[in-house]
Amino acid sequence: MSDFTVALSTAPAAPAWGENTRLSFSETGATIHLSEDAAPERIVQQAARKLDDLSLRAVALTGEWSKSLQWAFALSYTRARNPGSIIWADNEDADDLAREYSALLFTRKLVNDSPEDLSPETLSMRAASWLKELGGDNVSYTITSGEALNEAGWIGIYNVGRGSERPPAMLELDYNPTGNADAPVDAVLVGKGITFDSGGYSIKSSEGMLTMKCDMGGAATVTGSLGLAISQNLQKRVKLILCCAENLISGHAYKLGDVLTYKNGTTVEVVNTDAEGRLVLADGLMAATETGAPLIIDAATLTGAASVAVGPDYHAVFSMDAQAREKMLSCASAEYERFWPLPLEPFHKDRCPSPFADTANSRPMKGGGAGGASNAAGFLARFVNPQGKGWIHLDLAAAYNGSATSEMPVGASGIGIKSVARMLHEF
Template structure:
């Protein structure tokens, strides 16, 4: 089968293709016209979606393409199911593109897989196996499963996941290229791994539950980022912590009014079982702080409030450490990914008050009320050092599209893996 050839041109399309048409066809393929485009990546993405909707299964990028142009095509052309194949343009970017594409495809597949196929243990195992495949003997793995979580004191993951027949898991992957078991841990990545979120007894509507297989998008994103970093030659010791559970209803599920006691002494009243992501991340952040790492990044599809604020174009960035926040934003800018800061102040710790515990896990208002994304970040700040030094929280509003758009296919995006990988290298 001959590949469908796609090239770029700064010339306008012939008039028969329409006024300022971004795409024209010829006998062997298509030309994307970027000459008048105010956003070249968006124009390429829209053209790639058009080509994919024609069910063209093999494309070859020909002529002059730079890295970002090829990446924009790949992000938009690569659909969730039965994706086509891409042959990269003949330039020096091929190896780098293959590394990025492998990480993107891995991340997207994890998120797009059905919740039946992706149990908490399956998520943890697949993430660990992929990192081990990339890092070899530089990687060690530890998994705490089911009732052992309660015995170890990881109360958030245990309680959120105990309503399911499939047990919750805390995964710890240690990538240590130094070969020294006593080496400083340079960074910790913490990912929310809720493989399906029914909302628990604070049950979601059917419509609200439909896309909740994506609620482990944070776990997939930080795994994809670490894998990309390893492929790029990362020489820092990094730990990956995935907090994996299914949030389901049963006679053994956690309930509204329960009070959880965490390892750091914080007590949390459950006022909304659908605010479960922050409960599992709290365990991950406590463990991350135990390592003494100067950089902790957590990532989660945490709040609808972040999506209201950011749409599906940006990931929200929170930090009480100005330097860490600025470096995260600089990493995103360097990688042409859209991140944007939202406010987090010490007073946000107290925005979920409780009469029965040191804090509640949310408020009684739907979605956490006004400032819900910042309030969730404030809750998490209770589980890192008091100043939040070196901690960055990412609320991944752009991780998943429930329906296709003119520029992006339906499903997971893998946006963020590039920025986090760069942050690991540069921090």
């Protein structure tokens, strides 16, 4: 049986297929009809979604395809369950696309898996095992979990995760291709790994909780990014820190009104247990800062406010370092991934005041109030160097689709892995 072929054409479809149709069929496959008055990536993505609905086992891209259009097809064609395989167009981009697609599939599967199958420790082990497989002896790691987190002073991860019977965990992984144990660390990636988020005592609605297996999308994204960079023969030393926990309710769970004292002396009043992501990331950012790395990128499905601001198509970018922010945006543009800057100033550190601590973890109102995404970034800014030099915070509004759209399948998107990988190479 021959492969189902998909070709591109700038010619319109035959009139029998309907006026302005973008997809027509033949005995051997389909043709996507591009148009001068519409973005080609969007046309390809919409056609890929229609083809994906046919549950094809495999498609072969034939004819003249640019790398960006092949990637656009892959993003939209690859459904969450039993995805069909793709045979890339026969050009010089096939090997690069295969590496990128492998990282995309790993990232998406990690997010899409059932929360019952992905405990905090399991998330840490799966990330570490995959990167070890790619990086071999250049990769080493440790996992700290349960009471050992509290003893080590990682009180954010510990407190958010102590309500669950499955212990919280912190993965610290070192990719060091230099062969020198004393080599400086070039970059650190930090990921929010909340494997399920009930909201804690600030409990979510059933509808709001349904997709909360995706709340470890930040951890998956930075893991996928590092894995992609390793497969691209990255020659820089990079550390990965995943902050993993289940945010559940029990007699052991952390509570509203608790005050947490972090390693750097910052005290935090908990006014919303559903603002847990920033509490775990604070630990990861302190660990990252201790390395002295000139670049720190954290990624998290952190706030609904970011989604309100930029919608489901963009990731929000925050940084007090203009040069780092612009470089991140430039990398995203080069990879055809949508990133958009939102405000972050030093005064945002003080936008969640508390009479009982240095700061609260949010504002005691729905969504954290106006500017909630910037206020969350301001909270995180307390845990990096005071000027925020070299630090970039990504609020991943485009990480997950609760339902399929005309351009993207339901579930994890994997958007961002290519941009962060490029950033590791170029910063």
